[in-house]
Amino acid sequence: MLPRFIVIEGLDGSGGTTQVARLCAWLAENGARDVVSTREPSDGPVGRFIRTALADTQPATRLADNVFPYLFAADRRDHLDRVVLEGLGRGACVVSDRYYHSSLAYQSLSAGLHAVAELNHGFRAPDLTVVLDLSPEVCLQRILARGGTRDRFEELARLRQVRDAYDAVVVLCRTRGEAVVRVDASGDRDAVFEQIRAHVSPLVFAS
Ligand code: TYD
DSSP states (O other), X not given: OOOOEEEEEESTTSSHHHHHHHHHHHHHHTTOSOEEEEESSXXXXXXXXXXXXXXXXXXXXXXXXXXXXXXXXXXXHHHIIIIIHXXXXXTOEEEEEOOHHHIIIIIHHHHOHHHHHHHTTTSOOOSEEEEEEOOHHHHHHHHHHHOSOOOTTOSHHHHHHHHHHHHHHHHHHHHTTOOXXXXXXXXXXXHHHHHHHHHHHHHHHOO
16 A cells, blocks of 8 residues: 555534544554654644634634644644654555645635635645535534534634635645545535545555
8 A cells, every 4th residue: 555645624523533533543554563643733833723713712822824834834833743644664554634725714814815825835745635525504503513612713714714715725726736536525424534544545556
């Protein structure tokens, strides 16, 4: 099996974390000797700081939206070098729950797509990006059903804006020649995974 960098993207509540786990398990069961399951915000120092900052609701300490593009880009540099490129270099398949497409979608709302694209210039493109398509209404239902803290991107109006932003991101990335596919994420987990598997198989088994 070839070492590949695969990214799963989509709105909060669209099922990305579940599908990353499914994909990693499938890769391991089908001959990948080394599979790296990872995510952004990462588990490194900048990523951990971002998770804390996203959950902060105190007016005195809460970071403004225009700070986040820099934080996510700094985390990405660290995550790419320390986890993704390191894994690919030793022959692993690397699957990431989110990557720069999340910044291009979420941070473009406050900073604009052009500025966020500039900040993310030069990061290695994935070999395949899968965008999970699910309506903001269903995403919000799932977010509310699972409980937990709502972060600043999880209001319905915001989710709708992010959905529209993802549409622009897909167009931009395809224009740059990147492999980006959209998958209908409204079915059950198996149905969604089957679509992902159909896109990943030719990529990892290609000679
Ligand atoms: P996520 O991993 O989806 O959250 P959870 O811990 O609930 O599974 O990511 C946290 C949030 O960060 C999510 O709302 C999307 C957002 N995000 C950005 O705004 N920009 C980025 O570049 C990334 C990677 C994530």
